[in-house]
Each structure stands twice: as C-alpha cells, then as structure tokens.
Amino acid sequence: MAEGTTSTEEAKGFPPFKTETFPSQFFWLAVTFAFLFVMLWKVAGPRIQGVIASRRGAINSDIAAAQKARGDAENASAAYQTALAGARARANAHAEENRQKLNGEIAKAKAAADAEAQAAMSAAQARIDATQVAARGAVAAAAQEAAIAIVARLTGDTVSNAEAAAAVKES
Template sequence: MAESTAGTEVPADAHGAKGSFPPFDSSTFASQILWLVIAFGLLYLLMSKVALPRIAGILADRSSKISSDVAAAQKAKADSDEAIAAYETSLIKARAKAQNIASETRAAVTAETDATRKSLEADLSAKLSAAEAQITATKQSAMGNVSAIAIEATTAIVEQLLGKAPEPDAVQAAVGTAVAN
C-alpha cells in the first residue's frame, strides 16, 4: 500500500497517511493558522474573563488581609507598649509608696523608741535619785547609830578595863574625834 507521487514512492503508515509531518505540510498551513488564531482567541478570552480576574481578586484579598494583619499587629504592639509603660509607671509608684510607708514606719518606730527610752531614762533617774537619797539617809542614820554604838561600846570597854564608868562627855569627845579621822 504505497502511493506514488511524481515518480517517488512514499511508504504509508498503518492508517494510510503519507509519511510527512503534518505541521510542516504546506497544504494545511492556512487551516492550522486559523485554528491557532481561534484557540489563542478562546484561551485569551478564557484567561482575561475568568482566570485572571479570579487571580487578581485572590491577590487583592491577600494584599488587604496582609495589610489588615500588619495594622492589627502594629496596634497590638502599640497596646502592649502602652500596657508595659503603664505597668512600669505603676511599679515605680508602688515602689515609691512602699519606700514612703517604710520611711514613715521607721520614723514612727524611732520616735516611739526614743519616747520609751526617754521615759525609761527619766524613771531610772528618778529611781536612782530616790535610791541615793535613801542611801544618804540610811548612811546618816547608820552614822548616828555608829556614834551611839561606839559610845556605848567604848563606855563598856573602859568600864571593864578600869572597873568604873568613864564620864559620858569624855567618851563622846573621844569617839567624835576618832570618827572624824
């Protein structure tokens, strides 16, 4: 099943077509160009009316979503910065208040301690004065008793040694001289 054209024979394939490559066949160029233009036109219309508007819409949606997310992130950052500033301000105020309370408490405790100390010192001073006065009175009383006891003892000793009682004025003068030295 071979055909002959101008004296040359071209072998036929299984479908009975000639052996040349169809796009390179010059007899079909016009119909190929027509179908190319139709296919390109349909593809162009399909792309420009359906696919590209959808893609443009998706890109626009993504762009607006990204810009709104960036704006939300910036707002959240600004809010967190404000919250941090407010926290730091309240922390500074709290520390200052705590220091003031500590200072006031320290001053109150110091004043109370000073008042208590002064009161105790005054009480101790009064007790010391009273004790000194009592010691002085007891000493004077003891000294008066020592004189009387010394006079009695001297009189008894002299009476024991001499056998007779000495004169009270002489004994009193001798004891007064001895106590004064």
C-alpha cells in the same frame, strides 16, 4: 455519502487529511489564536491577576493589622505591669518611711523615758546615800553613848565624849 458537501469529490477520503482545507484551517487558527492570546495576555490575565493579588493583599494587611493589635495589647499589658510594679514600689517606700519615722519617735520617747528613769534613780540613790550617812552617824553616836554608859557602870569613871568617840572609831 455525497450529502452536505459541495461536490462528491470532497466526501471521499478521511476528512482531517484533506489538504485543500488546510489553508483555511491555518488562517482561522492563526486569527483566532492570536486574538485569544492578546485578550488573555492584555485583558483577562491582568484582571484575574489583579483580583488574586488584591485578595492576597487584603488577607496580608488584615493579618498585619491583627498582629499590630496584638502588639498593642502586649504593650498595654507591659505598661500595666510596669505601672503596677511602680505603684507597689512607691507603696513599699511609703511604708518603709513611715516605719523609720515611727521607729525614730519610739527611740526618742524611749530615750526620754530612760533619761527620766535615770534621773529618778540617781535622786533615789542620793537619798539612800544621805540616809546611810545619817544612819552611820546615829550608830556612832549610839555606840559612843553606850561606851560612856558601860565605862561609868563598870569603873565609875567618867569618860569624855571625845575619848569615847576615839575609842569607838578604833574598834
């Protein structure tokens, strides 16, 4: 029992309750605990905190960069859509313009053709009218002659042309 201690007195009793060791225990505890506190507070703590913060920062900035890239892609896509819509609108406008132009030309050509046809029609009408007048004259002359011949055959009288013409006109 007496082994390992300076005196036999110390070996007796329950070692943790030996108050004569307390001053040394308190002293070394105060020194070592204060040392550890200062080291962790001023050196190790900020170091670990710094690493954790820089990792968090790196992750956040990566996420931000990814979000920015996505925004850019979305903007590019939107710009593409706008450009496409613009091009489509311009193409439609061109087509419309061409259609208008062609329609105008068609209308003009049709008007010209109509006018030509109208002219040809009125010329033909004039010819028809002239022929009608001539025919009507010929019919009157024939009727006059026939009337003179009929009167001469029936009565033997000679009727003048003027009388015959008046008679034909009367009938």
